Amino acid sequence: MFQNISMKQTIFRAFITVMEGKVPEAKAATRLSNGREMIRSVSVTEITRQAHINRRTFYTYFHDVYDLFDQLEDKYADDLDQFIQGWEDQSDPMRAISESVGKVVDYMSQNSRGMKLVSTIDTTIFTMMIQNNVKRAITIFNDLFDQGRLGPKVTPDRKWEFDYTVIFLTSGFAWVCYDWLKHPDEFPKEKLKQLISSTFMGAYKLVQSDELLNPSQLQEVFQKQRAAVKCD
Template identity: 30%
Template sequence: MSERLDRRKRYTRKVLKESLISLLKDKPISSVTVKEICELADINRSTFYTHYNDQFDLLEKIEEEIADDLVQYLNSYSLSIEEESIEMTQKLLEYITNNQYMFEILLNENADPMFEKRMMNIAKRFIMFNWMNEHNVEQSDSRYLSTFVVSGAINVIKDWLDNDLDKSPKEMAKLISQFTNEGLSFLNR
C-alpha cells in the first residue's frame, strides 16, 4: 500500500514540476499562480499545498534536484587529467541534453535568476577544490579564475541550448576544454 502511495506522490510531484516548467516558458515565475499550475497539472490545489508552499517553493525544489544531480556528477570525476575533465564535461552535457527543455526554461529570463548563480557556485567550488590545487593557482587568484572559466562555460552552454544542441555533447566538451585550457591561443594553430 505504501509503495502505491509513494508512486502516486512521485507522479503528483512530477506533473506539478512539468506544469511549472511549461508555464515558465511564456511568463516569469512572479506571474505564475498556483491555480494555473494546478489547472495545467489537473491536480487539486489542496494536493499542491500538501507538497509545496507556493510556486517559488516548487521552483526551488526543481532547482535543488538538478543541483544535487550535478554535484553527484562532479564528485564522481577528478579534474586532474585532461581526458577526465573532458569526460566529466561530456557527462554533464549529456545530462543537459537529456533534460534539454528543463534547462532551456530554467536558464531563460522567466525562471529564477538564482538558478544560474547556484550552478556557477557549484562548479566554482568544484574547480577551486580540485583543479586549482592541482595547478598551484594562488588562492587569491583562484576565485577570479574559476569565475572566468565557469561563466564562460555556462554562457557557451546557454548558446548551445539556443542553437538546439547543434553539436554533440562530446564535441562541446572538447570545445569547452579547449577554450578553458588554451584560451584564444588555439586560434593561432
C-alpha cells in the same frame, strides 16, 4: 517515495509548460531583469489542470508557486552537483573531469526546457550552479589547479593570473552553457562536450606550467594554428 518523486516531476513538467506560455518568445532568448515577477502570472489552478491533479495534491508538495520554482531550482543544482562527486578516487582525474563534462551536457540536454526557463526567470541561479560546479572541479584536490603547485614563493602577479583563470573558467562556462540552452538543436552537444573539455584542459596546462606564454610564444602558437587550418 518513488511515487512522491514521480508526482513532483509531473507537477514540475506542468509548471514548465504553463510558464513557457507566459514568457514571450522574444524574451525567452534573453534574461529577464524582473524574471521572478513572471511567476505571479501563473496560478495553482493552471498548473493542476495541466498536470491533471487536484489542488490538494499540489499543496501536498508545495506551499505555493514560488516554492515550486525554488524547489525546481534546487533540483537542478543538486542534480548537477552529483556529477562532480568522487574525482579524488579516480586514477586519472582529468579524464574523470572530461567524462563529467559529458554527463553535465547530457543532463542539460535532457532538461533543456526547464533549465532554460529557470535561467531566464532567475538571473543568477543558472550561472551560480555552473560556476560553483566548475570551481569545485578546479579546487577539489591538490593535483588540479592548486595554488601550491605555483611554487613556494608565489608572486602577486602569478597569484592574480591564477585567480583570473579561475574566474574566467567559471564565468565563461556558465554563459556558454546558457547560450547553448537557447538553441540546443543548432549546435551538436557532442561538439560542446569537446569544446568545454579542451578549454578546461588547456587552462589547466597553462596555469600549471612554469611560465605563462610570452607574446612571441603566443604568436608562434597562432601561426601554427593558421598553418594547420590551411592544410585542412
